Amino acid sequence: MQGVRRDEYHDGHAAFEECADRLPPPKGRDVTGFLLRRLINYVALCLIATFFAYSAAALTFNPLARYQMRNPPPPPEVIENLRQELRLDEPIPLRFLHWGAGVLQGDFGETITGQPITMELWSRVGVSLRLLLIGTTLGIVLGVALGALGAIRQYRPSDYAGTLFSFVVLSTPVFLLGILLQFAAIKFNDAAGTTVLYFTGETTAGFQGGFGAALLDRLQHLILPTIAIAFTQIALYSRYQRSAMLDVLGSDFLRTAQAKGLTRTRALFKHGLRTALIPMATLFAFGFGLLITGSVFVEEVFAWYGMGEWFVRGVQVEDVNIVATVTLFVAVLILFSGWLSDVLYAALDPRIRL
């Protein structure tokens, strides 16, 4: 769907390129409307994605099985009660509507064990977002820097080193990367003689201490999983940024910038990198989507109770509401980053400001 949208811009643009030169300068006011229209589309897409996840989960899961298989089996009334409570006899669209109506009021329903989902949701969102946002930001910034440097220093040792790093990280499964990091952390802690890096949980259980100490404790827990997330992102973006930058390196406008008196380095950053960032805007959104899948493993490996770990547990205990809630969260996140990439694109490239 992203691809189609890009083409839409460009076809329209190309058809009028000859004439556009002579049309009056475009105004910026249509951008808001354009982004608003995108947003409405995205709400619909979220709805569809969640409905499919809900239906698939509701069709395959049998939450009563674990009760029926108990020994001795619970009385049939209990099972019947549960069936009523979970609305298992109603058609799926109706169940979805019921759940959806609750969501609109901020109530994501209950788990099959009767816990309210909403409360757990926010704590888990906090845990996941902390990891994802810091990891992504680091990944984007360092990935762009590594890629741009690789392009500028093409075929030099530093470029080969960056390439090697990317390929090794990209071909290592995330869970293996996590375990390798844990292994490295043990060695590091041994060398330091004290525990500097923690690799289980997001905070030390039963930790007592002031605000500063608590912050430090969380930071020590955060480092390893963040590295795991950032590494894959750096590896991915640096490859794309490198080739985008290489495209720009030979361009005439870079030569013009140097001819007017900018040093090569300054021209490369102000004119080269700025232009080479444009195609990356789309990738950041896609990368974020991929990342959420990756974070499932990272959370499992480092025992973080985030959204990814929750999804795995939701499937294990055959809980439709958890699966639907996590799916909705992921959909919102992906579409929001897609929307953000549109904003970014419009901000970066004056040619598409409609």
Added chain:
Amino acid sequence: MRRTEDVLAPAGSTGDRGPVLEVDGLEVSFPSEQGRVQAVRDLSYEVRAGEVLGIVGESGSGKSVSSLAVMGLLPEQAKITGSIRFRGTELLGKPDTELSRIRGRRIAMIFQDPLSALTPVYTVGHQVAEALLVHGGGRVSKRAADRRAVELLDLVGIPNAAARARSYPHEFSGGMRQRAVIAIAIANDPDLIIADEPSTALDVTVQAQVMEVLAKAKEVTGAAIVMITHDLGVVAGIADRVMVTYAGRAVETGDVDELYTRPRMPYTIGLLGSVPRVDTGQRQPLVPIEGQPPSMVDLPPGCPFAPRCPMEIDACHDAEPALARVDGAGVDGAGVDGATGHAAACIRSSEIVAAGTSAAELFGASSAHHTADPDSRDRRPEMLRADGLVKRYPVTKGAVIRRRVGTVHAVDGISFDIRSGETLGLVGESGCGKTTTLMQILELGAPMGGRVEVLGRDIAGLSRGERKALRRDLQVVFQDPMASLDPRLPVSATIAEPMAAHGCSAEHIRRRTAELLDLVGLRPEHASRYPAQFSGGQRQRIGIARALALEPQLLVLDEPVDDVFSGPQHPYTQALLSAVPVPDPAVERTRERIILSGDMPSPADPPSGCRFRTRCQLFTSLPADRRQRCIDEEPPREAARVDGTPRADHEVACHYARVHQVL
């Protein structure tokens, strides 16, 4: 930033007329897979203050590389030796940070392709102001730079400069972008401007405008100019001296008048003959120089031009001739002073008596022009007829609901016919609808308005099968030879493709491919090579071979060559012809040139009446009562009248059409 090197002294402090730039024994080579490419070999020249030096040669002759060496903009792997002195200071070997203080301030450069020369993400005003800020050393405020940028844009002829400074490059036409690049070049009042084919990528009318702006820039800054071009016509009017380069070396140099009237090197004579002449008033064949420039890896001994030279003798292959004085003023071969005198690198230069040796004689051009006999026109079958052809594009706007806010009148009622054996030229500036017309015909779909007949059949009612069959007889050669060939297909596959698509046998394809290669002047071994290994001219030949593969009845050529005609009656035609440069300094300096102002009117909002009137040089000279007719009435296309009698084969759409000799 406040250094007191002499190169950083403000321009004009050195009052002498001494050389601004001295290039001495410059050699540039690049590594390549085949070996080192010697792009520039032993090149020496100098430019004095206020002087214009034209450097002329085919692509690959080393002219661009030598000027990039002056700017210090060659890639790192280039090996540069010799000497480049700017106002006495050696530039070679200086680090980038030092060179960057000279670039843009003392030496400015204008590049070939204005469409890609500006950074797409910054406004034009910002990019002009940047040139001032980067050399301002903190003394120039951003606001002052912005204000000066607007002044500069105004100076180079950007209308409404204050508002246009806030536009982005993509909102500018090619001509306007080149003006902006010139504004950047003159921003710091440089001592030397290097212009690398500044008008080559532009329409002939815009080309004339840009040359005017350059002349103005020279006047304003008093800078010396090095003008690089492949077209001897372009520099004829502006240059003081000309240097012709071939295979990385200067092969002839001299004063502009001397060199054009008495060229002493066969290559120069060939270049002069390959420029179309609109001033001679008669059909004259263009004289091609056969073959290609040599590969710059492992040049054989002897004159590098010998393989293409009509005057080649055995002695030519013995040693490469040195640049030697030919005007008798100095001792031959010794101490040629690049600044003065006429020198040529040819062992037979004394035999060339320029007065009697025209390019056509020397290169033995066979006229390829077969013009169809106008008398038999009615009897010949009609190949293509367009009647009131219309193509419009909607202009849409709106975010949630797209609504149509206007119409681009790309083609608005064009009519013509071509009969068997004829060549029809569709001439105009870019954006005037030439290509749209051709694409509309090639599409073989029902036009939006009007009627198209190909080989006597109305294309509106064709079935799929009929359309495919008709395509066989209708072939096209596209404008851009670089982009119209698949880079991953060898030449033989490219040429074979149309035949395979129309079900020819493998045996036929093999035979025909060899035939076609020979026909367009390519060698059989070229068949297995890829487009990247060919020059632009050779790629265009491949495109022509592909178009001819099916022996079409109608061939459509989208701007593969410049075309020229004479006897113009419409002011637009006159302006187009007037803008074509002539390779004769005397004519160029004295001719009265019609310079069209501005760009084409927006096709989304064409002017009333005559569409050309907003830029028409005749319109402005008319009294008000006669002008009104141009504003109210769209002129019909009628038979042109010569001395009162209408001509059947010449039509013109102007209320006040009259013959105006542009030369």
